Amino acid sequence: MIRTLLLAALVATPAVAAPLDEVAAALAATTSMTARFTQTASDGRVATGRMQLVRPGKIRFDYDKSKLLIVADGRALSMIDYKVGQVSQWPIRNSPLAALLDPAKDLARVARVVEAPAGQVRIAARDPKRPDYGTLTMVFVRRADAPGGLALAGWTALDAQNNRTEVVLNTVRSNVAIPKSTFTFRDPRIRTPGRPG
Template sequence: MFKRLAILFAALPMTAGAAGLSDVAATLRATSTMTADFTQTAPDGRVARGRMIIARPGKIRFDYENKKLLIVSDGSRLSMIDYDVAQVSQWPVKSTPLGVLLDPDKDLSRVAKVVGETPGALRIEARDSKHPEYGAITMTFLKQPGGLALTGWTSLDAQNMRTEVILTNVRSNVAVGGENFKFRDPRVRTPGRAG
C-alpha cells in the first residue's frame, strides 16, 4: 500500500547560513501547518494530482483529483481510504516515512543524512536503520535567498518501489481546521439508507 503513498512537504522559511541537517530540523520545527498542490508519479508511471494539508504534529491529508482515494492521518493513525472498493487500510503514522516528517521533535541526525549538495540544491535522505520496513524519503530543497524550499521528494518503500512528488502553490503556517483530518468511513452504513 505504501506504493501509493505520496509523502509531501512544502516550501519552508529558513535562516541564512550553511544548509545542513540542523537547519532542516529547525525549519521543520518552525512550521506548524502548510498546504500545497502535488503531482505524484507512481512506480508504474501513473500520474496523479491533488491537494495536501499538514498540521504538525502528526496530521496530514492528501486529496486526489479524479480519484475516489484519500490518505489522511489524525495524528496517530495514517489511513488510506479507497471509496471505489469501500476499503480502509491503516498504519501507525510513526511506522511510515511520514513519521520522520510529521514529528517536530524527531532527531534528524539519527535518521537522516545529506546525500547531495550543489550551489543551488540540497538533497536529504531520511531512513530509520532500525526499521527498514518503514521505507525512506529523499527530499530535494532549492537554496534560495533567505532559506530553502522543499520542491519535492522521492519515497522508497521496503519493496524498493519508488514514488516521486513535485510540489507547487505552497503556503506555510496558515489556518487549518481540525475537520480536515477526519474521513467518512465507507465501511459504515448510514441507518435508513438502502444499498
C-alpha cells in the same frame, strides 16, 4: 502506487551536519502547509491533488481523479478507498512521513544529507530498526520567504520492492490556518441509516 507513499521509509548516505540543522530549523518553523502535488509512480502513472499539513502529526492528500484519500490525524495514518469501501491504517511513527510530521524526530539519528543541485538541500533517512519500511528522500529549495529559509519541494519514496514514487509540490503556502475537521474522514465501512449501500 499510493501504497508506496505510505509504506516507504528513510535512507542513509554521507552526512553533512550543517544542512541537517537547517532542515530541522525549517521544519520547526513550519506549523502548517498547503500545496498542490504531482505524484509519479515507477510505471509512469501520474496522479495530482491537494496536500494539507499541520505539525505535529497531521496530513491529508486529496486526489483529483481517484476515490482514494490519505489522512493522518496525529495518531494513525489512514488510507481510505471509497471505491471498494476499505480503510487501511498504520501508526504514524511507522510511516516515512514521520520525519516530516514529528517534531520530536531526531534527524541526526535517522537522516543524512545527499548530493543536490545548487539551491537545494536533500535529506534521506531510514529507520535503522525497520529498513523494510523502505526509503524516503525529501527535497528542500532555498527561499528567503520560506520558514527557516527552506521550502519543502517534494520527496522520492522507494519501497522494499524497489517501487519508486516521486511527489513534487507546487503552489506551496506555509503557516496558514487549516480547520481541524480537515483531518477527519467519512468511514466507508459505516452505513448511514436509511441509505442504501
